[in-house]
Amino acid sequence: MGQRVGATVTPLAIAVLALLEERPMHPYEMYQMLVLRHEDKLVKVRPGSLYHVVTRLAEQELVRAEGIDRAGNRPERTTYRITAEGRETLRARVAELLRTPLPEYPxxxxxxxxxxxxxxxxxxxxxxxxxxxxxxxxxxxxxxxxxxxxxxxxxxxxxxxxxxxxxxxxxxxxxxxxxxxxxxGALPWEEFDPVTGERAEACDFQPWLPAPEAGDIDEPAAS
Structure with missing residues (x-):
């Protein structure tokens, strides 16, 4: 059964689905297109990871293999096409990311x-x-x-x-x-010993908030 519409897909999976929304392609052509369009500045693109993503999308029935071709001595290449569910998933995920700011942890x-x-x-x-x-x-x-x-x-x-x-x-x-x-000097800074690299004076950390008391922080649930 295909992946639920709107389910989370990775940034690279979004890029792959978007390319296949344009037209069917084989994975290496997808890689070339992403680099040519400088989309490697938006998502981390490596040939190996891209092939892995395409395989996973196929398993989720968001894309499907359409045919295999070979040119000259090159290895066989499988062309993929986006499915109707893949198209819905792409649109749902893009809509979600446009709407909701998510923590990205830069x-x-x-x-x-x-x-x-x-x-x-x-x-x-x-x-x-x-x-x-x-x-x-x-x-x-x-x-x-x-x-x-x-x-x-x-x-x-x-x-x-x-x-x-x-x-x-x-x-x-x-x-x-x-x-x-x-x-x-408008922003004060601690002095460090130029030889040892140690702070010249004992560090006096002043936390923004008081230290939490017992019971303030929930224990993580057992896995």
């Missing part, structure tokens, strides 16, 4: 939350490197937008690019402000 906030464990000069140097990387990514997005406009690609197909540009610009602005506060 890594940069984790690093920011623990940056106080590093000396200020190191934090400043690292953040400046990050700004350079972000600026490079922003320039790459600008190039992609310009190419889409030049080729007169309908904007509905690349509305994600201005979104990525806006998020990059916002992060650059925020990190630059943080660097300025650190550099000027």
């Amino acid at each position: 890594l940069f906030p984790v690093a920011l939350g623990e940056a106080h464990n590093l000396p200020k000069p190191e934090v400043l140097a690292l953040l400046r490197e990050r700004i350079d990387h972000l600026a490079g990514q922003s320039a790459e997005i600008e190039t992609m937008i310009a190419a889409a406009e030049r080729k007169q690609v309908p904007r509905r197909y690349w509305i994600v690019l201005p979104y990525l540009r806006a998020t990059l610009r916002t992060e650059i602005e925020w990190v630059e402000q943080l660097v300025g506060e650190l550099d000027s």
Whole structure:
């Protein structure tokens, strides 16, 4: 029996279903299309993982094998087509993600939350490197937008690019402000011994909230 409509599918599975909504393809062609369209900037794309996703979608009856072809000495390639249930699942999942902000657990906030464990000069140097990387990514997005406009690609197909540009610009602005506060001393920082790397003074952590008392936190249910 096929997968329930609206059931969770991975970002790569969404990309595969969306490609097959356009037309039937074999997995390697899907991989080439994703890279050509720079969708590897949105989802992690590897040939092996893509083949695994296609196999799983076929098991769930969201796609089906349509035929096998071989060109010259190349290995046989199976072409897949999206099913009616696959189409419904794609639309339901996209609608869910558009509607509901979900926790994505990005890594940069984790690093920011623990940056106080590093000396200020190191934090400043690292953040400046990050700004350079972000600026490079922003320039790459600008190039992609310009190419889409030049080729007169309908904007509905690349509305994600201005979104990525806006998020990059916002992060650059925020990190630059943080660097300025650190550099000027407006944001106080602990001193570290330059030789040992240890804090110059005993660490005085001040949690935002009082420590939880017994009974405040539920015990995890036994598995």
